Amino acid sequence: QVQLQESGPGLVKPSQTLSLTCAISGDSVSSDSAAWNWVRQSPSRGLEWLGRTYYRSRWYNYYPVSVKSRITINPDTSRNQFSLQLNSVTPEDTAVYYCARVISLDPTDVFDIWGQGTMVTVSS
Amino acid sequence: QSVLTQPPSASGTPGQRVTISCSGSSSNIGRNYVYWYQQLPGTAPKLLTYRNNQRPSGVPDRFSGSKSGTSASLAISGLRSEDEADYFCAAWDGSLSDYVFGTGTKVTVL
Numbered sequence: 001q002v003q004l005q006e007s008g009p010g011l012v013k014p015s016q017t018l019s020l021t022c023a024i025s026g027d028s029v030s031s032d033s034a035a036w037n038w039v040r041q042s043p044s045r046g047l048e049w050l051g052r053t054y055y056r057s058r059w060y061n062y063y064p065v066s067v068k069s070r071i072t073i074n075p076d077t078s079r080n081q082f083s084l085q086l087n088s089v090t091p092e093d094t095a096v097y098y099c100a101r102v103i104s105l106d107p108t109d110v111f112d113i114w115g116q117g118t119m120v121t122v123s124s
Numbered sequence: 125q126s127v128l129t130q131p132p133s134a135s136g137t138p139g140q141r142v143t144i145s146c147s148g149s150s151s152n153i154g155r156n157y158v159y160w161y162q163q164l165p166g167t168a169p170k171l172l173t174y175r176n177n178q179r180p181s182g183v184p185d186r187f188s189g190s191k192s193g194t195s196a197s198l199a200i201s202g203l204r205s206e207d208e209a210d211y212f213c214a215a216w217d218g219s220l221s222d223y224v225f226g227t228g229t230k231v232t233v234l
Contacts, residue, residue, distance in 0.1 A: 064220070064221065064223075065221075106157075109216075110214045111159070111169075115168060117168055
């Protein structure tokens with residue numbers, strides 16, 4: 001049974017960097033048939049995909065235009081996890097952050113497994 | 125981003141059938157798979173249907189997904205009290221190169 005678990009600070013100051021980790025159990029971050037994603041949810045913005053990392057003979061990352069300039073997603077094969085770093089945060093980045101898996105080689109498939117989510121508040 | 129349009133609410137009595145719509149465009153629903161999720165308060169989304177009309181193991185056959193053109197639907201038959209939750213759709217948008225999500229529908233069991 002695949003499980004994902006997010007962890008990280010619940011409070012971040014404006015202009016600082018938001019850093020979260022997603023621990024994977026029951027699958028491998030190095031799987032060549034999965035992609036590992038971050039998604040956030042807030043009442044004002046709804047659900048928003050932040051990007052993904054995946055391994056297909058080498059590592060790839062993909063970020064949507066909306067956050068591309070501020071975001072980095074990295075795999076950590078030694079710990080079987082992946083991370084999110086979002087720079088220059090503002091109160092608009094306050095949200096519940098989820099990690100999620102896509103189990104497919106088809107880039108149009110959507111998420112099958114989600115973590116429980118972690119609330120991050122951006123405030124001084 | 126919430127590009128897909130859903131009704132904000134739907135309701136029914138136990139045993140009834142409830143249908144939730146999800147309206148998109150040719151760049152998302154029209155060309156790509158639709159997924160449906162159930163989200164109970166304070167919990168992670170749970171996959172109900174994938175690739176338009178497929179059900180993961182463990183999801184009751186009371187839940188069924190369908191797609192026609194640029195719209196999709198989730199039907200819940202034999203409504204039960206534990207079905208009271210938020211439901212949303214999702215798809216890949218080829219023009220945006222981004223995942224798009226529904227606005228969400230709150231289902232109430234009367």
